[in-house]
Amino acid sequence: xxxxxRLLKMIRLSRYEEGEGGEDLRVCGYYxxxxxxxQLIGTAVLTTVAFGxxxxxxxxxxxxxxxxxxxxxxxxxxxxxAVVVYAFLMxxxxxxxxxxxxxxxxxxxxxxxGYERELKELKLLGRRTSSIRxxxxxxxxD
Amino acid sequence: MNTIREFKKKLTDFYGRYSxxxxxxxxxxxxxxxxxxxxxxTGYSAVFSNIFILxxxxxxxxxxxxxxxxxxxxxxxxxxxxxxxxxxxxxxxxVLVILFILFLRFIPEDSTAxxxxxxxxxxxxxxxxxxVCGLRxxxxxxxxxxxxxxxxxxxxxxxxxxESLSLLEATAYPDRLKLxxxxxxxxxxxxxxxAAMAAAAVVYLLALAGFRYCLETASAAGAVIYVVLTxxxxxxxxxxxxxxxxxxxSAASxxxxxxxxxxxxxxxxxxxxxxxxxxxxxxxxVKAIPKAxxxxxxxxxxxxxxxxADEAPLVERPEVDxxxxxxxxxxxxxNL
Numbered sequence: 001x002x003x004x005x006r007l008l009k010m011i012r013l014s015r016y017e018e019g020e021g022g023e024d025l026r027v028c029g030y031y032x033x034x035x036x037x038x039q040l041i042g043t044a045v046l047t048t049v050a051f052g053x054x055x056x057x058x059x060x061x062x063x064x065x066x067x068x069x070x071x072x073x074x075x076x077x078x079x080x081x082a083v084v085v086y087a088f089l090m091x092x093x094x095x096x097x098x099x100x101x102x103x104x105x106x107x108x109x110x111x112x113x114g115y116e117r118e119l120k121e122l123k124l125l126g127r128r129t130s131s132i133r134x135x136x137x138x139x140x141x142d
Numbered sequence: 143m144n145t146i147r148e149f150k151k152k153l154t155d156f157y158g159r160y161s162x163x164x165x166x167x168x169x170x171x172x173x174x175x176x177x178x179x180x181x182x183x184t185g186y187s188a189v190f191s192n193i194f195i196l197x198x199x200x201x202x203x204x205x206x207x208x209x210x211x212x213x214x215x216x217x218x219x220x221x222x223x224x225x226x227x228x229x230x231x232x233x234x235x236x237v238l239v240i241l242f243i244l245f246l247r248f249i250p251e252d253s254t255a256x257x258x259x260x261x262x263x264x265x266x267x268x269x270x271x272x273x274v275c276g277l278r279x280x281x282x283x284x285x286x287x288x289x290x291x292x293x294x295x296x297x298x299x300x301x302x303x304x305e306s307l308s309l310l311e312a313t314a315y316p317d318r319l320k321l322x323x324x325x326x327x328x329x330x331x332x333x334x335x336x337a338a339m340a341a342a343a344v345v346y347l348l349a350l351a352g353f354r355y356c357l358e359t360a361s362a363a364g365a366v367i368y369v370v371l372t373x374x375x376x377x378x379x380x381x382x383x384x385x386x387x388x389x390x391x392s393a394a395s396x397x398x399x400x401x402x403x404x405x406x407x408x409x410x411x412x413x414x415x416x417x418x419x420x421x422x423x424x425x426x427x428v429k430a431i432p433k434a435x436x437x438x439x440x441x442x443x444x445x446x447x448x449x450x451a452d453e454a455p456l457v458e459r460p461e462v463d464x465x466x467x468x469x470x471x472x473x474x475x476x477n478l
Contacts, residue, residue, distance in 0.1 A: 050243040053236045060233070061323045064316045093244075100248055 024108035039101040047093045170204035176257045180218045186225030212253035245285040252283040259290025269368040270395035272338045276345025284339040291334040299326040333375030341368040365396040
């Protein structure tokens, strides 16, 4: 006889794994510090790329004017300004990434804890059923 | 009203029964609309305008996560931009990459809202997506809305500068870039972004408040905020926005948002109850609002004996009578 309760539980767990739970399980595959660290490294690289693109667009907007004034520019001041803007952008995005990554990891842990509890229940359910079967067989042999 | 509720119930039942197919169909139609919109408003590249390629892409998007719609739309916009020239394509790609890195990367599940927002602004319903995002209680999607306004501006600029660009030599990069980027980064861009983000935030905050008819009030307030900020912003920064079109579009957006909010959630405020419960540390003031029923009758819990007789039991009862407890006890004692 099909154990409907067990079947429903298995369907629910399978849906979780294939749906929103897939990402949660992936996130929980990392330690919290590792996950946040990886996200921060990714953000640092991508923010550098974004800053480079913004700077390139700013220069390209009026490249002739830029080339005209580049000789008269105080390079130290320009580089200082660029570094300050870069540092501000980087700090802002690292803070945002840290907050989002830690929140995601916490939510994923919470969600996966429920999943693990149900998985344990499923295992227990299977064990109970299997523990009953040998008794039935032995009785038939008798 | 009952007819609409019955329709809603039928729709919900239908969706519940065929949700697997309905989700794929909705994704396919959304993707197809987005790709056809990009094709219709640009159409500078023969490859990226090919209807069969777009159909295949829409089919692929229907089985991929929803974020793929925004990604493919971005690739299509960039591809069309390369049809105007290498320089324009480079700038458009750079802007799209910046949008992805700074905004959409953090909210991949809401990135479709960026494409929908771009379409909404293009067709004059700029307030629709902010209202819907606010009602769906997704505050992070304000970044998608801003990205959508930028994408719409990109597409508009491509169309507006097409003739001027064709008059310039293909190698006159400085002039072409200055022309394109000058037309792109207008004050209207900032006004559109701020108005959309503020409208969504206001709707989100009011929808959370939980007072009577808060969803309807939130939608109306969001539409008003969108119109006011657009009007004030365009007059202060000289953006030159057509205010009549904005007002009409916002009113239509409000109506659509109210219909959608009714389909998602409809509450019977007349039967709301307030009560207080307490534990050792806190008092809890709870407001319970029942869901509106199709026939208006209150929900009645079924009697214990009324349970359907033909329903299979949810839990398989172990056949305890079949277990020979005596022999099992003897076996366990032997092990001891």
